[in-house]
Amino acid sequence: MTRPAKDFFAPLAVGAPTPLREIPARPSRAIHFFDPGNEKMAAKVPDMVGTVDVLLGNLEDAVKAENKERSRQGLVDIARATDFGPTQLWTRVNSLDSPWGLDDLVTLVTEIGDKLDVIMVPKVQGAEDIHYVDRLLAQLEAKAGLDRPILVHAILETARGVANVEEICGASPRMQGLSLGPADLAADRRMKTTRVGGGHPGYLVRQDPTRDDLGVPQYDAERTTYQQDLWHYTIARMVDACAMHGIYPYYGPFGDIKDVQACEDQFRNAFLLGCVGAWSLHPVQIAVANKVFSPSVEDVAHARRVIAAMGDGTGAVMIDGKMEDDASVKQCQVMVALADELAAIDPELKKQYDAIELEA
Numbered sequence: 001m002t003r004p005a006k007d008f009f010a011p012l013a014v015g016a017p018t019p020l021r022e023i024p025a026r027p028s029r030a031i032h033f034f035d036p037g038n039e040k041m042a043a044k045v046p047d048m049v050g051t052v053d054v055l056l057g058n059l060e061d062a063v064k065a066e067n068k069e070r071s072r073q074g075l076v077d078i079a080r081a082t083d084f085g086p087t088q089l090w091t092r093v094n095s096l097d098s099p100w101g102l103d104d105l106v107t108l109v110t111e112i113g114d115k116l117d118v119i120m121v122p123k124v125q126g127a128e129d130i131h132y133v134d135r136l137l138a139q140l141e142a143k144a145g146l147d148r149p150i151l152v153h154a155i156l157e158t159a160r161g162v163a164n165v166e167e168i169c170g171a172s173p174r175m176q177g178l179s180l181g182p183a184d185l186a187a188d189r190r191m192k193t194t195r196v197g198g199g200h201p202g203y204l205v206r207q208d209p210t211r212d213d214l215g216v217p218q219y220d221a222e223r224t225t226y227q228q229d230l231w232h233y234t235i236a237r238m239v240d241a242c243a244m245h246g247i248y249p250y251y252g253p254f255g256d257i258k259d260v261q262a263c264e265d266q267f268r269n270a271f272l273l274g275c276v277g278a279w280s281l282h283p284v285q286i287a288v289a290n291k292v293f294s295p296s297v298e299d300v301a302h303a304r305r306v307i308a309a310m311g312d313g314t315g316a317v318m319i320d321g322k323m324e325d326d327a328s329v330k331q332c333q334v335m336v337a338l339a340d341e342l343a344a345i346d347p348e349l350k351k352q353y354d355a356i357e358l359e360a
C-alpha cells in the first residue's frame, strides 16, 4: 500500500531532513560518468568541474568486481577533496541485490552525504525498491546529520521496471528522475541488439513498391528504407510518467563513442520528446549533450516573439504565416524557461540568447 497523502512528505526517520515538495529544475544536460577508482579518469575530474552539469561517480557496471571497494573509496576521496561549485555530484550505486549495494549507500551517505546531490539506483523493478532506498537514506541522513535530502534517480532497464514506470516515479518525494538503460533493458526484454543504445539498421520501414503501367508492384525495384528509433516507445513512456510526477526524464548511454553524429541524433530525438539530458561516457560526449539539450537560439528567439505577441496568453495571432494560440504559447514558455535556467549557469549560452534578443 502507498503512504496516505498526509504522510507522503513526512521524514522517514527521526532526525532526517524534511523531503522536498518540488524537485528543483537544475540543469543536467550531460551526466558524465567516471570510474572513481580509475586513476586517469579520477585525475581529470577537478578540471571538469564547471564544464559539465553533472559529474557521476559510477560504482556499478563498467567497474570490475575486484575494483568495487577501490572505486567506492575513490569517490569518497574525490568528493572530500573537490569543490564542485555549480556542478552537481551524483553517484550510481550497485544494484540492490548485489554484494555491494548496501555498503555503497551506507558509506557514501555517512561519509560524503553533504556533497551528494543524487543517487542513481540501477535495475529498479518497482515501487518497493524505491521504498527500501527511501527509508534507508532517511536513517543514514539522520545518522550523518544531513540538513537536506539526497534525491533518487532510477534507471529503467528491466521489462518489469518499464511496466511499473508510473509507480516508480511516484514512490517517494525523493524521486528526481529516470534514465533509460538500453543495454540491460535490451537483454532483459530479449531484444536482438547487442549495441549500448542507439539505433539498429535492421529496425526499419521500407517504401511501398512502385507499380508499372498495369499496376503490378515492382518488388525488385530499388526502394528507400528508413531506419526507426528502437527506443521511441520506452522514452515516450518515461517522459509521460516523469511529467505526471513532476520529475525529469533522461536518455541514457550511447556506446558508440566514435560516432558522435549518431549520438547527437539519438540525444536530439530524446530532447524533442521531452528529455532534459543524457549520459556522457567519454569526455567527447559532453559537448554533444550540452549542445543538444540547450534550445537553439532560433527556437528561443521564436518563442520569445510568440510570448510577446500573445500578450496575456489567450486568443490567436498569426506569426510568419502560422497560427499561434493559448497552447502554442505554453510550448514557447517551456522553451524560454529552459533557456533561462541554462543561461543562469552557462555564460556562453547567455551571451548567445541575449544577442538574439537584441537583434529581434
Ligand SMILES: CC(C)(COP(=O)(O)OP(=O)(O)OC[C@H]1O[C@@H](n2cnc3c(N)ncnc32)[C@H](O)[C@@H]1OP(=O)(O)O)[C@@H](O)C(=O)NCCC(=O)NCCSC(=O)C[C@H](O)C(=O)O
Pocket: 033, 034, 035, 040, 041, 042, 044, 058, 061, 062, 157, 180, 181, 182, 183, 184, 185, 196, 197, 252, 253, 257, 280, 281, 282, 283
Ligand atoms: C569507453 C572508455 C572505456 C574509453 O576509454 P579509453 O579507451 O581510455 O578512451 P580514450 O583513450 O579516448 O581516452 C582519452 C583520455 O580520456 C580519459 N577518459 C576516458 N573516458 C573518460 C571518462 N568517462 N571520464 C574522464 N576521463 C575519461 C582516458 O582515461 C584518457 O586519459 P589520458 O590517457 O590521460 O589522456 C571510457 O571512456 C569509459 O570507461 N567510460 C565510462 C564507461 C561507463 O561508465 N560505462 C557505464 C555506463 S553505460 C551502462 O552502464 C549501460 C547502462 O546501464 C545500460 O544498461 O544501458
Ligand SMILES: [Mg+2]
Pocket: 061, 122, 157, 181, 183, 184
Ligand atoms: Mg545497465
